[in-house]
Amino acid sequence: MTYLFDAGNWEWITSGNNLRFIFQGFLINLQIAVVAMVFSLVFGLLLALGNLSKSKVVSVTARTWVDVWRNLPLIFVLLFFALALPGDWYSAWEDNVPSFLPSAYENGRILAAILGLVIYNSAVMCEIMRAGIVSLEKGQGDAAASLGMRYWQSMKLVILPQGLRRMVPATVSQLITLNKDTTLVSIIGIREVVRHAKTVTNANPFTAEFVKGPPLQVYLVIGLMFIVVNFALSRLASRLEVGQRKAGTEVQGDGPRGSGRLDGHDVTLVPVPTPRRRK
């Protein structure tokens, strides 16, 4: 404890631009998370639609694809892509990277990082979206069909607007996970917050004039940065969840509790004991 709070061990924070350096690394993590999330949403939706497709070939292929990637450790996937992508791609990226991007993006392996994160997370997002769509009563699709809607029309107008709304809280909590997972790209050599921390904790020719940070304190600060952002996100997720329940987008058929709106009226579902069959 005395070590942890010893003033001498916190000098690094005000020394030079140590703290700003760490924070810049943290921003890289957030950027990678946002980019990967956007792509994962798009591919996740495609995979979910593939999963629910009527064609057996498409659905089995999508199912297998999702099950394989979802069940592998993310770091394993990242390492695989870092080794598997052809070197030409890396050099092509490194030659053409726009100069306004932070230096972390100058490494061609950022391609492997984003690809790995997207492939893994799109499989996870697919499951979340599929659950959202499947949770709709089958009657919704049937009703749309009986109104003469085509498959795509009913998807676009009936199923997806409701199903996707249900998956918002789960998506935000996946974003939290993704945000934490971006630290793993340091292992394939992207210069983000963990790498920046290594620079701050080690004596380094570039930072020789700065006070070296003890790892315990440096990583604690990084952890706190993640905790602040992720905690805010999780608050957002639970607020969205409550808001949804209030907005009454759903009145569960079998759940005996809760309240919602039905035909413009507020309804409260009270527990009704299921009649028990006499033996």
Added chain:
Amino acid sequence: MGDYWRVLSNNLPDYLSGFLTTCQVVGAAFLIAMVVGVTVGALRAAPSTFLNRIGFIYVEFFRNIPLLVLIYLVYDGINRAGIISLDRFIAGAACLGLYTAAYVAESIRSGVFAVGQGQVEAGLSLGFTQREVLTKIVLPQAIRTVIPPIGNLVIAMTKNSAILGGSLLAINDLLLRTRQIYASNFKLYQTFLWATIGYLIITITMTVIVRKLETRLAIRR
């Protein structure tokens, strides 16, 4: 095709030892996660604001910090502070266990609250003592709702265990063994295929078990 089999037969002992280490780490972390998770879950559900807050801080800290940062914090931080020197395996299992414990605590809390205040009141009004209400009414139902989510957490923990092998801890698990094998033969697809199968064996088997448990333990109302 022959290449694939040759890579497996040449490196089978390495693959197996990596696989076993992964299982060992996950087993040790599971014990820690359950002990700590149940304790923190109890704190979260306890009828005391002070205890609730302690549980809350634990959960929000470990749930929102990246596992990799936690590993650096614990291993690099404590070792370089020179307070105690940690064994790599113990440090890894502790990090993974403490990290997962936060999730275990949350699922236990939601399991306890899912039972419903009405049942507690009903029990009390029937003359059960507090302890009897807890052991005879709340816990038997809570455990049933909690087991499937905990099973899913164990699957997630198995996947997270690869971070231990990939980070500075360098525990000789399946991931690290795979990297070593690749470094010796440079056959990427062949080497990674078998590791993929190794991971899928663990995770898919567990998924099937959890799904079975889910249907068996479902409370029919």
